[in-house]
Amino acid sequence: MSDRDAYLYQKSIPAPKLAQAEFPEVGAKENTENGKLFASTPPKLTIQQFMGGDMSMLPTPLVYTPSSPNMATRSPVESSFPGAPTSARSKKDYGMLNSPTAEMFNRSHILEDKQRILSEYAPHSALAPATASSLSQRIASLPGEDRKLDTLEEVLESTANETYTPESLSPGTDGVLTAYAIKDSSKALKLRKMEQIGVGNFSDVYLYEPVDLNETSVSKVAVKCVKYPEALTLSSSPKSPRYREVLSRVERSLTREIEALVGISHPCIIELLAINDLTFVNSKRPLSSRDLTHGLPPCEMVMSYCAGGDLFELASQNVLPKWLLRRIFTELVLAIKYLHENLIVHRDLKLENVLIKYPLETLLEMHESEKSLASHHIVELADFGLCRRIEPEEMCTTRCGSEDYVSPEILMGVPYDGRLSDTWALGVILYALLEERLPFDPLPTAVPGKRQRRSSVAHRISRFEWRWLKLADSDSPAKQIVASCLNRKNQRFDIQKIYENPYVHEIVPTLKFIQ
Numbered sequence: 001m002s003d004r005d006a007y008l009y010q011k012s013i014p015a016p017k018l019a020q021a022e023f024p025e026v027g028a029k030e031n032t033e034n035g036k037l038f039a040s041t042p043p044k045l046t047i048q049q050f051m052g053g054d055m056s057m058l059p060t061p062l063v064y065t066p067s068s069p070n071m072a073t074r075s076p077v078e079s080s081f082p083g084a085p086t087s088a089r090s091k092k093d094y095g096m097l098n099s100p101t102a103e104m105f106n107r108s109h110i111l112e113d114k115q116r117i118l119s120e121y122a123p124h125s126a127l128a129p130a131t132a133s134s135l136s137q138r139i140a141s142l143p144g145e146d147r148k149l150d151t152l153e154e155v156l157e158s159t160a161n162e163t164y165t166p167e168s169l170s171p172g173t174d175g176v177l178t179a180y181a182i183k184d185s186s187k188a189l190k191l192r193k194m195e196q197i198g199v200g201n202f203s204d205v206y207l208y209e210p211v212d213l214n215e216t217s218v219s220k221v222a223v224k225c226v227k228y229p230e231a232l233t234l235s236s237s238p239k240s241p242r243y244r245e246v247l248s249r250v251e252r253s254l255t256r257e258i259e260a261l262v263g264i265s266h267p268c269i270i271e272l273l274a275i276n277d278l279t280f281v282n283s284k285r286p287l288s289s290r291d292l293t294h295g296l297p298p299c300e301m302v303m304s305y306c307a308g309g310d311l312f313e314l315a316s317q318n319v320l321p322k323w324l325l326r327r328i329f330t331e332l333v334l335a336i337k338y339l340h341e342n343l344i345v346h347r348d349l350k351l352e353n354v355l356i357k358y359p360l361e362t363l364l365e366m367h368e369s370e371k372s373l374a375s376h377h378i379v380e381l382a383d384f385g386l387c388r389r390i391e392p393e394e395m396c397t398t399r400c401g402s403e404d405y406v407s408p409e410i411l412m413g414v415p416y417d418g419r420l421s422d423t424w425a426l427g428v429i430l431y432a433l434l435e436e437r438l439p440f441d442p443l444p445t446a447v448p449g450k451r452q453r454r455s456s457v458a459h460r461i462s463r464f465e466w467r468w469l470k471l472a473d474s475d476s477p478a479k480q481i482v483a484s485c486l487n488r489k490n491q492r493f494d495i496q497k498i499y500e501n502p503y504v505h506e507i508v509p510t511l512k513f514i515q
């Protein structure tokens, strides 16, 4: 396998999720449990526990594997080896992403090659596909699923067919979805499926358009279809404790995301426009309160559509002009500032969850006519599956997030301020945009097999082990933000301080869409 193939191969892996040790009720107060946690011996993490390890070595590692039945190459077993079945799309097509004139937002193309960059954005020989570490990167977590994987074999076994998407039961089959507007539930929208545009650990995302093209209330929309864990299929008994436990966690995750989205309104945050089944909005128990004898009901969330894809894809092209990088980061800061001011923590900030409203080519054109860019937002923050409402002084205890973005205090398993863990992740994002690599990856200069390569991301995070490479000699004010975010929690910038930094603050007045 060539370096490029290895690079493209990695592109097909969604970012892994960290374990979640617990998943409290929507609105439940985690600090009630904090007391207990503090009272007992706080979990101590020694460096050794992470040595050469991966996230499965964290206490209570959990697995939940992306494995959409629609995605031919998503099984790690199948696609890990040369000669494994590949999709209809040739991997060479990925080169289209680098062409500004290409139809780069033909989302189904991007999907096949959506790269999980384990190390630097640039390919290197350390990205060997079938290694234990690359496989472990595919492990994601289902909140609260308490299962430990120790060996590579267990990882492989556990990753086969672990999720499924129920067939839509909405009237009018053949890709036509009926959804009810959140703001006016009496309004039913009929939408036609166009193509798949995204895949996450817990959902497949499709582009839809109104069946009636004269429909003016929506145009193109993204529909997020929830994938349920295989443990909840018809073959499992709904009465078994295991089924009920998984069901309850999935239900809480879903209601949490939907409840948050319904209550949030900010231009730089994804909008939940409609849903196929209003029970998911109106009930706290949209799954367990029903008769599930015939399986789980589909959950299809109709969201605002971001034609530019996610920031991971954009950043992977390494073509982001400085002004655009600054603008994107500023809008992201505005979104987080809004959330934190409203006492919501996101807890899963990462490049993949920052969506870009327009294709790069359009953004560049808009930049030419400065006026038009200033009046439109270009970022929408997505994926609120791990978000949480907090009290002003409340600490969180749920260990969650995505591997490269998780703060040291979450890794340590101690109660943490969700807002400061969000700003840590913002530091990771800004570093990644500026340096075109993730801060806690092995240094590109590290020799394979030597200590720096062998030690895990978690190990480097817990030691605050990152450094400037490309920007080593630059005096960009953005560097101060990164340095103050990827820092100990008592010295870390909160969102207000990031907002007040000239790198962000100076351009806020130019953004007409928030004035």
Ligand SMILES: Nc1ncnc2c1ncn2[C@@H]1O[C@H](COP(=O)(O)OP(=O)(O)OP(=O)(O)O)[C@@H](O)[C@H]1O
Residues within 6 Å of the ligand: 014, 015, 197, 198, 199, 200, 201, 202, 203, 204, 205, 222, 224, 270, 303, 304, 305, 306, 307, 309, 310, 352, 353, 355, 382, 383, 385
């Ligand atoms: N509104 C949208 N417009 C365009 N693309 C989208 C939209 N929503 C999601 N996507 C694409 O689908 C991917 C998965 O979406 P999302 O992160 O919401 O799913 P998830 O299952 O919750 O993911 P995760 O694995 O992070 O939990 C995103 O990374 C993005 O590429």
